[in-house]
Amino acid sequence: MGTPDFSVPTLRALVDAGHDVVGVYCQPDKQKGRGKQIQMPPVKETAIDLGLPVYQPNTLKDEIVQQELVALQPDVIVVIAYGKILPPWLIRLPKYGCINLHASILPNYRGAAPIHYAILNGDTKTGITIMHMDDGLDTGDIIDIVETDIELNETTGQLFERLAQLGANTISPVLDKWVNGDIQSLPQDNLKASYTSKITKEMGLIDWTQPAHAIVNLIRALNPAPGCYSYFNGKRLKIWTAQVLDGNSNSISINGKLVAVDSSNVVGTIVSTMDGLAVLAGNGTYVLITEVQPENKKHMSATDFINGHQIKGGMCFDK
Known part of the structure; x- marks a missing residue:
């Protein structure tokens, strides 16, 4: 059970390892x-390419959908970024349970956007x-x-791609050990969640009163979607990449200069247009915008933006 690009490497890994994938569920x-x-969702495209049966129910609460899943007789269900809450009956359906791949070190960052927030928080x-699902939101052992x-x-x-592949590399050996009883699951510490x-x-709207590291982390976190932006001369300017500059109230260092x-x-x-847009941020810090x-x-x-729009030092982003 999975829907976006993030789920695709895991599906391919399960097939490559020789598991009998009796059904692929996606949005x-x-x-x-x-x-x-x-x-079509990326997982559906991949499943069709692999010759696997695809199911796309609008809801898992429908009785016909339940009968369909029961008829598949899954030994285990692997869930990765599916996008639907699994009802209790489904969590208890497979012999070895529902196994979820979550892109964080749980119990940190439960929920829908763990990768974004890891970068956002620096x-x-x-x-x-990899957890054994229960009825809670990312609370399983x-x-x-x-x-x-x-x-x-x-x-x-970039981190999405790396973690997607990390999940794919991990799932089959862990699944084998789990089914063979060679791994014991451990409860999460809910107090640290x-x-x-x-x-x-x-x-994505940049607040220039924030310190440079917070602004750069926001730009990284929202790249590629939904993206960060500010306003310059009354027009919206998306900002794709940036870095923190060393500097003080009198000077900054840009690529060693x-x-x-x-x-x-x-x-x-x-404050400078050397090698990008060097912008004064909060607490006397500086950001170098490069894309x-x-x-x-x-x-x-x-x-290219500087050259095409005659940008000069002293100009200011709109407040």
């Missing part, structure tokens, strides 16, 4: 893009947790955890 097809074209480590470092400027999109809320487009700055600048001021996307334009380097 229904949806309209996407300006043309409102009907698109974490340096994350991982994949832990079967295994595999950790990985979060790289310095890694985005949510944290939860993630849904990521929204509104979260010292650049003098005006100590009277207000937050949101562009942007002007309104109704394509993604481009900040240098």
Whole structure:
């Protein structure tokens, strides 16, 4: 049971390991893009390619859907980013239970957006947790955890790809041990649990009064979707990549070169256009923006944006 790209490597890994996949469940097809074209979820496309039966119920509460699942007689159900809450009867249906792959080190970051929040909070480590599902939201007993470092400027999109592959590499050996009784699951410490809320487009508006590290983490966390933005000369400017600069009220260092700055600048001021847009943020810190996307334009380097729009030091992002 899974729906987006994140679930695909795990499905392929289960098939490659020789498991008998009796059914693949994913969300229904949806309209996407300006043309409102009907698109299949990535998991459905993969399942069709692998010759596997696909099921896309609108709800798991329907009696016919329940009969359908019971008839499949699954020994185990592997769940990864399916997007639906499993009812109690389904959690108890398979002989070896429902096994969930969650993209965090549980009990941290339960919920829908664990990868976003790990980057948003500036974490340096994350991982994949494989758990034996129960009736709660990501509260099941832990079967295994595999950790990985979060790289310095890694985005949510990049970390998604790495964790998806980490889950795929982990699932089959862990599943074999689980079914053979070679692994004992351990309960989570609910007192240490944290939860993630849904990521929204509104979260992407940059507040230049925030310190540079918080702004850069937000940009990383919301890349590729929904993306961060600010307003410049009354137009929306998406900001795709940025980094924290070393500096003080008199100078900043850009790629090893010292650049003098005006100590009277207000937050949101562009203090330099060397190698990108160097912007004064909160607490006297600085952000270097390196990739942007002007309104109704394509993604481009900040240098191309500077050259094409005659950007100069002293200009300021809209408040």
